[in-house]
Amino acid sequence: MGKVRLATTWLDACAGCHMSFLDIDEAIIEVAKAVEFTRSPITDIKEFAEVDVGLITGAIGTFEHEEEAKELREKCKILIVLGDCACFGGIPSMRNAFSKDEVLRRAYIESESTKDGRIPSSPEIPALLEKALPVTEVVKVDCFVPGCPPRSDAILYALKELLQGRIPVLPREMMRFD
Amino acid sequence: MSNGEKITLTINDKQVEGTEGDTILDICRANNIYVPTLCYLEGFSNVGACRLCVVEIEGERRINPACTYPARNGLVVRTKTDALEKYRRLILELIFTERNHFCFFCEVSGDCELQALAYEYQVDHMRYPYNFPSLPVDTLNKFLVIDHNRCILCGRCVRVCGEGVANHTLDFGKRGWRTLVVADINQSIGESSCINCGACAQACPTGAIFSKISAYRGRTSEGKVVRSVCSQCGVGCPIDVLVKDNNIVRIDGTDLREPEGQLCAQGRFRQVYREGTRITTPLIHTRARGLQPSSWENALKLVGEKIKEYKGRYGTRSIAGLASSRCSNETLNGFAGLMRQIVGTSKVDTLDGECYRVLTKGISSFSKNGLGLEVESTLENILKADCVLVVGSNPLESHPVAGSYVLKARHQNNAQLIVIDSRANTFGFRADFRLRPKPGSEEVLFNALAKAVTRRAANVGKPHRNGSLAKTAETTGLDRAVIRQVIDKLSVAEKPVLIYGEGVINQKNTRIIARLLDLANVAGKDGLNVISLKPRGNSRGAWDLGIASQKEVSKGKLVYMLLGDDEVDTDYWIDQLNQAEFVIIQASYHSPLIECADVVLPSPIWAEQQGSYVSLDGVKSQSKRILKPLRGIRSDSEIITRVAKKL
Numbered sequence: 160m161g162k163v164r165l166a167t168t169w170l171d172a173c174a175g176c177h178m179s180f181l182d183i184d185e186a187i188i189e190v191a192k193a194v195e196f197t198r199s200p201i202t203d204i205k206e207f208a209e210v211d212v213g214l215i216t217g218a219i220g221t222f223e224h225e226e227e228a229k230e231l232r233e234k235c236k237i238l239i240v241l242g243d244c245a246c247f248g249g250i251p252s253m254r255n256a257f258s259k260d261e262v263l264r265r266a267y268i269e270s271e272s273t274k275d276g277r278i279p280s281s282p283e284i285p286a287l288l289e290k291a292l293p294v295t296e297v298v299k300v301d302c303f304v305p306g307c308p309p310r311s312d313a314i315l316y317a318l319k320e321l322l323q324g325r326i327p328v329l330p331r332e333m334m335r336f337d
Numbered sequence: 338m339s340n341g342e343k344i345t346l347t348i349n350d351k352q353v354e355g356t357e358g359d360t361i362l363d364i365c366r367a368n369n370i371y372v373p374t375l376c377y378l379e380g381f382s383n384v385g386a387c388r389l390c391v392v393e394i395e396g397e398r399r400i401n402p403a404c405t406y407p408a409r410n411g412l413v414v415r416t417k418t419d420a421l422e423k424y425r426r427l428i429l430e431l432i433f434t435e436r437n438h439f440c441f442f443c444e445v446s447g448d449c450e451l452q453a454l455a456y457e458y459q460v461d462h463m464r465y466p467y468n469f470p471s472l473p474v475d476t477l478n479k480f481l482v483i484d485h486n487r488c489i490l491c492g493r494c495v496r497v498c499g500e501g502v503a504n505h506t507l508d509f510g511k512r513g514w515r516t517l518v519v520a521d522i523n524q525s526i527g528e529s530s531c532i533n534c535g536a537c538a539q540a541c542p543t544g545a546i547f548s549k550i551s552a553y554r555g556r557t558s559e560g561k562v563v564r565s566v567c568s569q570c571g572v573g574c575p576i577d578v579l580v581k582d583n584n585i586v587r588i589d590g591t592d593l594r595e596p597e598g599q600l601c602a603q604g605r606f607r608q609v610y611r612e613g614t615r616i617t618t619p620l621i622h623t624r625a626r627g628l629q630p631s632s633w634e635n636a637l638k639l640v641g642e643k644i645k646e647y648k649g650r651y652g653t654r655s656i657a658g659l660a661s662s663r664c665s666n667e668t669l670n671g672f673a674g675l676m677r678q679i680v681g682t683s684k685v686d687t688l689d690g691e692c693y694r695v696l697t698k699g700i701s702s703f704s705k706n707g708l709g710l711e712v713e714s715t716l717e718n719i720l721k722a723d724c725v726l727v728v729g730s731n732p733l734e735s736h737p738v739a740g741s742y743v744l745k746a747r748h749q750n751n752a753q754l755i756v757i758d759s760r761a762n763t764f765g766f767r768a769d770f771r772l773r774p775k776p777g778s779e780e781v782l783f784n785a786l787a788k789a790v791t792r793r794a795a796n797v798g799k800p801h802r803n804g805s806l807a808k809t810a811e812t813t814g815l816d817r818a819v820i821r822q823v824i825d826k827l828s829v830a831e832k833p834v835l836i837y838g839e840g841v842i843n844q845k846n847t848r849i850i851a852r853l854l855d856l857a858n859v860a861g862k863d864g865l866n867v868i869s870l871k872p873r874g875n876s877r878g879a880w881d882l883g884i885a886s887q888k889e890v891s892k893g894k895l896v897y898m899l900l901g902d903d904e905v906d907t908d909y910w911i912d913q914l915n916q917a918e919f920v921i922i923q924a925s926y927h928s929p930l931i932e933c934a935d936v937v938l939p940s941p942i943w944a945e946q947q948g949s950y951v952s953l954d955g956v957k958s959q960s961k962r963i964l965k966p967l968r969g970i971r972s973d974s975e976i977i978t979r980v981a982k983k984l
């Protein structure tokens with residue numbers, strides 16, 4: 160059997176989920192034997208290749224996130240999301256109680272440390288969506304590993320299940336929302 | 338409703354028994370059949386708000402909540418089927434998406450019942466879009482935060498506030514998905530009739546109502562719960578103290594269902610964390626530099642030398658010992674033994690000795706057969722009362738849980754509440770009759786009431802005699818019609834209870850107390866039901882042990898004051914101590930009073946030593962040592978023993 164091809168990306172997130180991924184410690188060697196990492200935050204490859212498993216951390220906060228999620232969904236057979244942001248919206252969704260304009264004004268103009276602030280308008284910067292959304296509201300997701308960040312043993316469990324050809328459902332004792 | 342008949346039904350293919358009047362949930366719980374719940378709170382009314390306890394009942398068209406469905410003979414019930422589990426998960430997802438239930442910045446994450454159920458049902462994503470409402474967060478209360486965004490509208494807080502504490506501050510406001518838990522007429526909880534008892538926070542299954550004092554100090558799973566007793570006032574409530582890393586995280590009442598499981602702001606919040614600087618080493622006063630830290634050996638040596646010096650020069654009568662009735666029986670006994678037996682002085686008193694003398698003299702001049710505090714009844718009797726007369730006290734301020742008993746009597750027995758106080762008293766706003774006699778006219782009033790109630794008992798229902806009570810009304814400045822109504826209420830009451838407090842005791846007039854007891858005696862159909870609200874947590878204990886002096890204690894040249902962690906009327910005691918030549922204070926916290934001392938010995942706080950306390954109605958309970966004392970702190974008994982060794 161050839162290696163399982165995996166692509167990961169982090170969208171509206173803090174990197175904590177990828178850190179927790181690395182916290183599986185020496186098990187990463189076993190994972191690396193079975194998995195070929197294509198695109199990930201450390202490979203700096205821009206395009207997604209066709210892969211078996213796509214992995215997303217982070218919520219959908221901008222048009223770029225939305226596009227990336229859709230692209231990865233198209234290129235992968237199974238899509239797994241890690242962390243509260245990707246599963247539920249998480250920290251980025253704290254802004255959802257306010258309008259996008261209020262959020263931008265607060266961050267770039269009204270914040271106490273800002274003087275003569277401007278809301279960035281460069282077309283190179285991806286525009287915010289009106290709300291930060293869980294991935295499942297944009298594309299179909301096959302497997303969810305919640306947690307902020309998810310326990311590393313939960314991530315490992317999910318990967319092992321996938322390698323065994325099963326769609327993982329996290330056992331109760333590995334469930335956590337914080 | 339229930340006629341106590343046994344019924345048999347089938348739950349999950351098993352025959353189980355229950356009693357008519359039980360709900361299906363009651364029977365499931367009694368038979369260890371697990372049914373998930375959120376809004377259910379044992380001992381309180383069932384509202385069926387959360388729908389998690391839905392069960393399948395044969396013959397019913399739909400699934401029904403077990404908590405509100407009355408069990409019947411022969412019902413066939415299933416509590417766990419694939420369909421039910423599917424619905425329960427769906428309900429959880431609806432609750433999660435309705436408001437803000439993101440756990441990562443929630444105070445109760447880890448202690449949350451909603452979160453625990455989501456884990457149980459493996460809710461790893463939501464199939465509904467989130468609502469993201471922008472609801473208010475009310476932080477104006479000194480101790481509580483209400484974050485409506487985290488509320489699931491289970492109504493547990495509303496039920497404990499009404500059915501448990503009988504304060505009825507919280508209720509639901511607005512309609513449909515806009516429904517909010519509101520205080521009074523939709524005020525901030527900080528500006529409402531809330532008495533800060535915190536029962537709502539204890540009952541809340543999520544992070545919607547939580548304590549500011551305990552916030553982010555730790556989770557239940559990280560600490561250890563110690564059952565002890567609160568010594569803040571004479572009600573003596575049992576407390577469950579959650580301790581983590583030698584810090585108090587939280588204090589809970591032992592059982593929300595039971596009146597004695599309640600707590601007040603003092604018991605639940607203020608003693609978790611008290612502002613102020615602890616005294617951690619002995620201090621010795623020097624003329625040049627004031628109070629300076631010293632070694633235990635030097636401080637104890639000085640104490641020993643000075644006591645011996647005053648004893649030798651002026652005799653034992655020059656030495657006085659004063660102890661706070663906040664201290665435990667053991668500490669007080671040790672202190673009295675030291676002063677009376679080893680030092681040899683008869684001048685030993687408690688700081689509230691004056692109250693003791695006024696109360697006991699008042700009671701004995703009423704009973705005329707030498708009886709004292711043993712004539713008083715228990716706090717529990719308030720709960721059975723059909724008429725409560727509160728005189729010179731706002732129990733919600735001085736003894737809040739006793740105050741809540743009064744409200745509970747009103748709630749469950751429809752008891753009449755009569756508040757008489759010559760001072761402004763906000764408890765009167767909760768009363769049926771609020772009388773504010775002119776200061777100094779109380780004796781006349783109680784005398785007249787006692788006489789009138791005696792006469793009236795035979796004539797209830799008949800009109801009052803023309804011109805009666807005119808003089809009383811004039812002297813007291815009260816409306817005659819109101820006095821007459823009060824007399825009628827007291828005359829018909831079957832189980833009246835009299836509660837009186839500092840407003841009576843501090844007048845130091847034993848005749849007022851005697852007349853009050855006369856009144857309670859004639860009004861009480863099945864005997865005297867009187868409770869005096871004593872000033873300190875262990876006043877009754879100290880007085881029963883004979884620590885308080887029978888006669889007033891004249892001033893000493895050397896005063897040894899055992900204060901512990903008590904907070905006293907500082908100005909009064911500074912005046913008193915300034916008249917002494919040499920002052921020894923054993924205390925836990927720095928205060929202006931400490932500055933009067935020549936020697937200060939650091940005392941542990943309530944949580945740092947064990948001891949027994951007697952509640953104001955005479956119930957003895959044992960407190961535990963909850964915290965390891967701060968470095969250098971010794972127990973009060975050890976200090977007393979070491980002082981004795983120096984003599």
